[in-house]
Amino acid sequence: MKTVASLQATVEGLQKQLAEAQQARFSSEAEAKKERDALLAEIRDLGKQLRQELCWQRGQQQQAQPGPSVTAAATLPASQVPTGEDIRQVEQPSFAEVESTGESNRQLEQPSFADVVRRKYR
Structure with missing residues (x-):
């Protein structure tokens, strides 16, 4: 009987380790998703800044080279x-x-x- 009890304890211990490993994986995936979302938001902001800069530069070029009205x-x-x-x-x-x-x-x-x-x- 000790063998069965020992095996059950081992199985329960392994199940607990598996649950902890899965929880750790879920946590790291959630953290990675947050980091990815933050990077995407920063990329979007950089894109907006770049578009604004290009529009400003084009406006400066147009002012520097006035054509006929x-x-x-x-x-x-x-x-x-x-x-x-x-x-x-x-x-x-x-x-x-x-x-x-x-x-x-x-x-x-x-x-x-x-x-x-x-x-x-x-």
Whole structure:
């Protein structure tokens, strides 16, 4: 009879260890989920900040390169009103123009959102 009682005690002990291990796993999974949610929230905030910065930069560029006003365009003859192609040429300098400024292309490029996140979480 001692053997049966001993085996039952062993089984109960193992069941208790299993329950504790499962509880620990559930706790660690919950903690990992909280951490993941916090990181996702921070990534969303960084995305919003990046969009705001890009909008601000575009606004600064548009102010630095004023084009003809809407009222001026309305009074110009049709042959002098800038077309979409004219506007694209003003907004996007050619490769030769960029190279002539002496700045490398790397200096002109903005880091991608993925690069910003990678640097932050290294």
